[in-house]
Amino acid sequence: MPEKRYLVTPGPTPVPPEVLAATAAPMIHHRSPDFRGTLERVTERLQQVFRTENEIVHLTSAGTGAMESVFQNLVSPGDPVLVVSHGFFGERFAAQAEVYGCKLTHLRYGWGESPNPDEVGAQLEKMGGAKIVFLTHSDTSTGVVSDVQAVAERISGSDGLVVVDAISSLAAVPLETDAWGLDVVITSSHKALMSPPGLAFVSVSELAFEASRSATSPRYYFDWERARAAQEKGENPFSPAISLFLGVDVALGMILEEGLESAYERHVRLGRAARAGVKAMGLELFSPDEDRSAVVTAIKMPEGIDGGSIVLSMRERSGVTIIGGQGELRGKIVRFGHIGYIDVFDVTTALTALELAMVEAGADVERSAAVTAAHEAYAEPVSV
Amino acid sequence: MPEKRYLVTPGPTPVPPEVLAATAAPMIHHRSPDFRGTLERVTERLQQVFRTENEIVHLTSAGTGAMESVFQNLVSPGDPVLVVSHGFFGERFAAQAEVYGCKLTHLRYGWGESPNPDEVGAQLEKMGGAKIVFLTHSDTSTGVVSDVQAVAERISGSDGLVVVDAISSLAAVPLETDAWGLDVVITSSHKALMSPPGLAFVSVSELAFEASRSATSPRYYFDWERARAAQEKGENPFSPAISLFLGVDVALGMILEEGLESAYERHVRLGRAARAGVKAMGLELFSPDEDRSAVVTAIKMPEGIDGGSIVLSMRERSGVTIIGGQGELRGKIVRFGHIGYIDVFDVTTALTALELAMVEAGADVERSAAVTAAHEAYAEPVSV
16 A cells, blocks of 8 residues: 555645545636636635625735735835744744835744734834834744734734734634724635635725825736726636636535634644644743743654654654654754644644654654643643 | 536646645645655656756746746846747737836737747747747747747747746647757646646756846745755745645656657647638638647637636536636637646537537537547547
């Protein structure tokens, strides 16, 4: 039998068979009544998941394309922006701000730290306000989920637009686009929306659409107004990833049937299970040991153990795919993703494969404790 | 039984069941040995289809995103460019040139006309050369396939880079990237590559990579150098549409197994079949009545008949999807696509559905002649 595979990464995430089957339906035309219903239903369901009445712009691209669309649609060279980063993906916003010629202030937190709302507020005041403030909700490079609600509240008096990367957090961790006053929220299909990669979605407030009218950065494919105009007619401006839309539609139906509150609660319990297992094995957590860290669990490698080798060994020996550290954390940590179509048994499978790989690498880990600890933690009730 | 659907449009095109099945495989990680083989095989197979040894950059986007990537990677504001257009999609290059601040010369042919190589050469000389010359191989808005080989030959003495939109023509109509000296050739997954939409591929010459180094347009997601660097490691820089890659891999295998020459020949015969059927019905062709028009057959609507209504009626009555005219041709023509996973029986199904719709609309068409005429034309041998 060919080796069975287990995907326990924060994106792509495992895709439910119902969703995979939907993506394999015979091809239909994107400017036809056959597709219009899907497109409109996806928008309406996404509004429920984003918790917003704002327009949801569809883009056929990775999440990074959607991040770039913010610069294309909202900034002109020289515009002052504040990027608050706490990991690899927040720093990508800063890199894009440089590319688009923004006057960038970068409040850079260390990888593993969480932004402090008062410091963000003070920074914004010190720089005399910004046209846009960029926040990252979940940075999968570290496992930190930041307190976007508190940060947004602290800066709510300022004029700047608030942009949030919720690529890996939306539908896994509570996020309230309208109630928290978030002008732009970005997500993509292959994280907690448990669909294949290739689609990104951007919630855009009226204020943001207004700002786009005077922004001079060149844009065509990622133009939000063009997307809105087409979507109002039940279309996309360019050929969308039709089959992926069919999948996202089914996935959103499943998420809303489970209920967002239940999904949030399940993710808290999955995070607890992962952390309890890691600790029972005697390993140290890199990501915060808190309920909010419900997207990724990052684990420090003991002295002398290379994270990259552990990832390879888990895949080769057990067919389990997790990921190593990015950037400055390469080799130093390994990461489990536990968002989307993930159950506690996927987490315990990954824990067991990690245990086996660590033992083979000569690490001093506690045997036979992780699985039970994870299941016990998962069984504890939570209130979100 | 729910109404059966027939898709006879030039993009999306019908997707073979083997390709659909491949896209529905369980999700795998894009930075893993599981995916690397697919990615490298897709590149190598695409090089055979593009007939090039150049790098093939992968983009998760529609073809329009890949078109925009040319401006982002190759131009700086003020650069002189020549856009030669003969329809809706060529004019899109001109629109993008304006967005990116190029000094645009637009040699605009009427919709339905074919560019004249000598006129293109003379225009280029008159303007004192251009940094880039943009050509459209097949413009699906009209059905015209232009003689890119002759145009490229005529301008081969100039310094400018030659960029070709081969989105709907590649693998359907002969195109020789290296032999014709084409610096950049663009295609996408959902035309003659008979896969779902969502991926675009750009063949980029070393000269074009060199030019990209001094181009100042902002770019991040569509950055060709970033893509090349990742692809050299068997990866994409950002999460690619993994499931669509699995499909394209299978589709390319099928195309190369049929053989490019056979595919070209089949497309010539499909185009002949469509045109013979249309003429037998007593309708007038809008697209040229020549073998080169092997992508789309465009049909003039008789006085008093609205093309849009015919398209709707064909879908409602027969489950057959074709498309109407775009832009200035809206209502005036209807279009069959016959590229990719299309057989002569799909063409005759569309012809019959058209005949039924025309009769219902009160048009004076010849009954019962189209199908036989189409099959007879299809049976004639061709040499490409």
